Amino acid sequence: MNVFRCLAAQWAERYRKMSIQMVLSLSFTAVAAAGMLLMSVSLIWRFSSASEQLVAENSQRVLAQANLNLDSYLRRMMRISDTVYYRSIKNTDLAEGDITGDLALLYEENRDDLVSLAVFDGQGGLVSAVPLTALKQDAKTVDSDWFQAASQSMENLHFSTPHVQNIFDDPDYPYRWVVSLSRHVQLTRDGATERGVLLVDMSFSGVEQVCRDVTLGSGGYLYLIDGDGELIYHPRQQLIYAGLLEENNRAAASYRDGSRQERFQGQSRQVTVKTMGYTGWKLVGVAPAASWPASSSQLPLFGLTLLLFSIFLMAFLNFLISARISDPILRLERSIRELDNGLTGVEIEEGGCYEVQRLSHAVASMVSTMRHLMDDIVRQESRKRRSELEVLQSQINPHFLYNTLDSVIWMTESGQQKEAIQMVTSLARLFRISLSRGKSIIPLADELEHARHYMTIQQMRFKNKFTTVIEAKPGTGELYTLKLIIQPLLENAIYHGCASSEDDGMIRVTAYRDGEDLLIDVEDNGLGMRPELASSLLDEDRPETRTGGSGIGVRNVHQRVSLTFGEGYGLTIFSEPDEGTLVRVRLPALSREEAERCQQGEEL
């Protein structure tokens, strides 16, 4: 029981690991093979039964014909006996006449079948005989089986088993094998009747000729026995007589008419028995099982070939069909796995049969919907983040505004009206450019202008502690940029670079093209910082620190550029302590049309 459970568990485990194609093909093939095996066994069994039946019918037909022939032969012998008795013996008074002439006539007419005709009196004395006319001196007629059978059962004719007739004196000593037909007769002598025996010795070859040409298929044969199983004829009779062969004749004597199986000397064979009407002899047909068509080694091999070829074809078809069913499923599964692994651009193939097509279509539709939803989400998130950043950058640090206005008041009070007017003008221009009618992408010239006004205000506030150079290289005049990206960088340069420096500060803003990109460098000669610190400034995980500038962080600028134009764009910071800092902004070189499309939210 445990073994079965173990096997079942192993099979279940193996089944779980099998591909759908393997499960389909093996299952179909196994079922088909089992069906064909069953069908083959059934066919062979049916064929075998039919063949056995056919052999039996053939044997019975042959035996019936042999029975007719033999019966006809024996009846002819009986007619001879009747003729002798009723036409000769009964009509002749032995004291007055002789029957030898009649016997001789009959003998001559049937000499091919007869060995002798003889009439004996009740004491075994010879009354008349042909062709031999004298008995041996020591002939024991009365003791002969044929004489006793005729004497004991007077109303019947008796057929003996084959024997060598030994009562007649024949100088040639031919020792002929005969079958004796004897009967009780009534002899008339001087008007009185007395008992006698009529003997008709049939040549054994007569019986043999009737039987020997009967064939029962390959290896089959026929033999003849009397009611006690004593052999009368057998095709290998002399071998049996010599003790070199055995036959199952004694058992066959007890068989009823018809066909039956028997096993004799280790061999299976079909035995058909037909009892002859008058004599009680039995014709026995033997068909060895090895000679039956169904028992031929060719038949099982032919059946095996058919079975194997059928299974081969079925397996081939099953493998093809299962592959046709499972391949689209496997391709679908592979596509889903690729999707699961994050691959983009995976095509969902809608192949295979109807159900699989529908499934593939549903999955493809679902994937498409998911893609659109995810794109929407990403776009919305990006837009939201950019809006937030734009809102942040659009807010002017209140300290900057307060300090600027305080400087204007101070300049006005101290009579520096011209400087005050310049500062207010710069502030106004600063705000105008900041607004830019709500656009987020503005011409590069405006952005540089915005930076210039910012630096004007800061220079006045810091009493020209630093100088500023802002320049646009050739080829950048018609380009557009994200607005308010330079001002936060200048703010950092002032507060973290130059404000604390004791030397005169120098801040340089340079815009130039680099292939399809626009680069804006903001460089100062301030305190600088360690490269590690510089590279971590853009790290999103770094805690945000408020500066003393406008309040818009460098990181925000970087994120705005990245969100707007993609990961390839943004800020790069190069810095060395005591040498200064260079912040480089990389943007796509936008033309007017591209800027407008970008403004409308289209992809570049």
Next chain:
Amino acid sequence: MKTGKSNVVQAVILAALGLAAVLSLALPQLFRVEREPPLLSLSVMLRDTDSSAWTAARQGMEQAADELGAELRFLTLTVAGDSGEQETLLLREIEDGAAALVVVPADPAALSSALDQWLVVCPAVTLESPMKGAAGTVSPDNALLGRQLAEALAEDWDGGTVLLLDTAGSCAGIMDRLAAAEMALTEAGIPAQRINALPEENCRWLMAFEPAATQQAAERKEAEGKSYSLYGVGAATAITAQLERGNIAAMAAWSDYAAGYLAVRRAVSAAQGEEGKVVPLPFSVLREEDIYAPENQKLLFPIMSSSSR
């Protein structure tokens, strides 16, 4: 990966099934070849010039040849018991490609020497007498036969010398019979004497140990009215008739049909390289009154017909 493994498994299954189908188609052809062995050519040689005494044996041989797929060639000597001629004829048969020989050797020792180197490629089976190097000998137990025949004589003996007819020459099987009979008579206190030819003078008891001598002695007794009691061997019809007519007192008989059949059967198996042993033939010592007993009829009177299948 899994699909690739499945494809390999499927290919292996298909290849195995295809191969099995092809093999099952090819196998019947192989069987067919095995079932049709060629006919074996066997040469049969007696030591007599007249083969009428071997009619039953010949019938048995033909029956066996028919059953076992053999072809028989019967050879006859021009001079009875001529060992030299027998050797010459048999060597010629071997050179002509005989698969096996069935021989009644005139001189077993000489024949064995002559055929010694050939018996490996062409086995020989002997009748009547054993021969060195032969694949088998089909005969009754000769010594036992001689002894039982002598015992039959002893039952009738009422005095006088028993003449033992020594006509065998170099035939060992016949000599065995004679020697055993002589020993049995001596043991029974019956005087015995060997003679080389039929006695001219009258005698009381005579024993012959081969069929031809038995028949000759019986015919002479009948023709010349000799009064000796003859004890002989044989199962031929002529000898049986002599027994029935009282010219033979008792005779040892066996089935010549069986002897012929067994000899060819053993020769065929020896030609096919099979080892085998031949069991001595059963025999009976019969008197006149035993002839027509059913079992003796079967022994003495083979059904001489076309019963062979």
